[in-house]
Amino acid sequence: MKHESEKKNMEYLQAIFDQSADGLMICDAKGRILKLNKAAEILNGVKASEILGKNVKTLVKQGQIDRSATQEVLETKRQVSVIQTTPRSDYTLLVTGTPVFDDKNNIVFVVVNERDISLIESMRKMLAIVRQESEKIKDELTELTLLELKENNIVAQSDSMKHTLKLALKLSAINASNILIQGESGTGKGLLAKFIHKYSNRNPFIQINCAALPENLLEAELFGYEKGAFTGASEKGKPGLFELASGGTLFLDEIGEMSLPVQAKLLKCLDDHEIMPVGGIVSKKIECSVIAATNQDLENQTLNKKFRLDLLHRLNTFTLLIPPLRNRPEDILELVRIYLKKYNKKYKRRSVIGYKAFDMLQKYEFPGNVRELINIIKQAVVMCDKRSLDDYLMNALNKTGLPADKARPLKTSTRLADQIQAVENEILNQAAIKCRTTREAAEFLGISQPSVVRKFKEHGIRIQKGKEYK
Known part of the structure; x- marks a missing residue:
């Protein structure tokens, strides 16, 4: 019975080890890797069969990691935390090595815990940009305090x-x-x-x-x-x-x-x-x-x-x-930050956005302007299962429309009225393609349903996908 109980405990420990979201690794007193879980394989961009039995010094020499927490633990005989980059996976990791001693105070094992902080680093850089822009506003917008702007959900970086x-x-x-x-x-x-x-x-x-x-x-x-x-x-x-x-x-x-x-x-x-x-x-x-x-x-x-x-x-x-959002890309970062925070709080999420998605948001035309940006962020927070919204946002923007630097040019007429008419026609056509009814088009465009019907008639546009507007 005792043997079965110990066996059961070992199975539980193995399951915990394998299913941990953090990377876990166990090394011996000489720095050889004895065991690692699946999360550690993903974070380091390796397979267990490639590195089991290898010394961590070898991994550093081969450039698979830039720094070894295990090596520093063996040298200092105390717990060590380091920031480690892994070229094979492009992750930035917070690695903590903890020594395990025997009764003679000799190290027998080093337990290594690895956690991805790439998203944290990305948000830290974004926060630095926001702080820099905030200081700019304090200097240039003397009549308006930041508190007043935030209370009214108004962003004015541009x-x-x-x-x-x-x-x-x-x-x-x-x-x-x-x-x-x-x-x-x-x-x-x-x-x-x-x-x-x-x-x-x-x-x-x-x-x-x-x-x-x-x-x-x-x-x-x-x-x-x-x-x-x-x-x-x-x-x-x-x-x-x-x-x-x-x-x-x-x-x-x-x-x-x-x-x-x-x-x-x-x-x-x-x-x-x-x-x-x-x-x-x-x-x-x-x-x-x-x-x-x-x-x-x-x-x-x-x-x-x-x-x-x-x-x-x-x-x-x-x-x-009020200039359109595509003409004030400086405001996009702050708007994203405000509404990401708002919807994270409302829906009890901890979603984050990295540089890739932010760069694409800045290039996107936003025909629906701030209202469209708000809807995109809200939808991503609610619908995306991952903590990072980057992939979801990039897919959504690719489906929604062209980035600003690849947008189709306006008609060659220099008359303002003609150019406005051309832009309106293009946006209405986008709505007709994406929406099944004029009510959906009204929500997409941010105007009333009667206005959509009238504008579709003026431009000779009908809802596609086999359904006429009504």
Whole structure:
């Protein structure tokens, strides 16, 4: 029975030795390798049959390892930890050698533990870059503290984004109204509007997406309505968003989607500082700051009679431009760091990203801008089974689109409107290829489903994979 129990214990110990995620190696008092587990084989890029019985000094001479913890343990007779590189596997290892003594204080074995710290080294280098860039921001962005930026999830490592934020802060300090924020879909126009509002002396913040509602409902939402104004209207009537935003900020997102009749009423409201509810006969005074945002070329729309020139002049008293993410690669590292940390915490993961994936992220065009980057990081953290997200991200980016340095050129026209149209056409085609429905395309592009349908019709694009858009 005792023999069977000892045999069972040995089997348990062998199983633990073999299944350990760390590399384990046992050497004798002369430095000869007696045993190693599978993890040690992988980390050192060798097979057990190649090195069993060999002396660690021989491995150093042959260049299989650059430094031996076992050798230093035998020389010092104490536990030693070293950083070791293994050319055959490209790992950087933290190796700890621990001596085992007999009753006469002589070393009989050296137990070696090996752990991969390549990812730690990669993150350490990335952290050094982040710290360096942070110091730069402290020097150049004196008006904005890092704490304020982080609280608002706004990243401004690039000169263009710093300039935009400086202007935004100045406008918020003077409680400016009639601000027009321009930028591609997903660049963070709503976030910038909230930032301007937060550092003003106004409350509350009310927002509406002008593309989300048909003309009649949008008018009722903005200006309110009197009781019985239309079929289905509340018996008590309803105050509009302009009225609700009194003393605060009204944010009109996707202003370029607003119909011409509603544009006319909005212009009168901005000129006279009063509104006329639907079905009403008495106007109401309003006092609120108006911020509008669009991803469209409003000047081109005025030429095509789709947007009122006088309303454009009223809205863009102050204009802020958010550059697309592809034009500010300096911001990508910090954005990746912020959202990797956020989703690691949310989903209780410890995912990391190395240089290879980061380099590819910097080269990628990001047609969906910051919104697309956030979605990519979130998806990788949730779906990737490995701690390192590099392979997953690189595969995802290869499937999603071309890196920036290999992107197809724009049309040869030098007109801004033509180039914008060409870029929009290419992005819409990508969505049509990747998505099965217009709802999926809307999520992919970061715009409303009605906007997707309208844009597909304008460009003559249909959802592929045998399904028409609907």
